[in-house]
Amino acid sequence: MDSDASSTCSRSSSPELAVDSSFFSNKVFQAYCTDRETGQPRSEKPSQNTGSGGKSPTHADLSKDDLQDLRLKVNSRERKRMHDLNQAMDGLREVMPYAQGPSVRKLSKISTLLLARNYILMLSSSLEEMKKLVGDVYGARGQSHSARRVPAAPASQLQLLSLAPSLHSLVGSTPQHTTMPTVGQTPHSPPSAGYLGFPAPPLPSLLKDPLHLSSGYRHFPGMPCPCSLCQPLPASTASLHSLSMGK
DNA sequence: TAGGCCATCTGGTCCT
């Protein structure tokens, strides 16, 4: 989907192969050919087995055309590798909680990676909170069975209780696949997370501070809120937040 | 015009 954005975007992230034209117009390649023609090798070391009857031809033994073919092959492979990488990056962009559309500029690669990291942290946090809440609910029900009979919460209310975190998550994290631009967003300004339904932090802070995402819950009136604003972060989540992206 | 982002080429290194 977003790979289409490359065609609508002012610039293409993966331009179609123009191997011959781009490669042969490349100044480096031209310089390379010039060096070969003038007999001034750029970097290859003098080979001892050149013309000495080696069993298999080394790079130095290859003719100019063969060397050129080899270089083209290597370049093509590298190009394909980078295109695959960009495709994967597009796939990642598609599932990010971010406004997408022809009028919205694509997230840069670094922004995509940083946002993905924070998104994962937020989802982990939501999952932990939901687990904790479900545990509390079932624990309370067990106690009520063993002790005196307390009027249990109606089933609908229980569902609401246990659904609250997921509601938060859904509201706050469902990828927006519509093409509607965010309010106050210029066609070429970086997209904001304002579509989430709450005042979104500016992108830079969102990318830097994972807590901005985890605090981005929508607060429903009358509904118990398990979000990290209203409750302290669980220890496991806190440890998650301390994770670094170090290599 | 400077700076950011990107695609591409290229040579080196590592792995199978």
Added chain:
DNA sequence: AGGACCAGATGGCCTA
């Protein structure tokens, strides 16, 4: 040996 992966260099495009 061949391919994958990586990082540096280079040049183009776009935006503030």
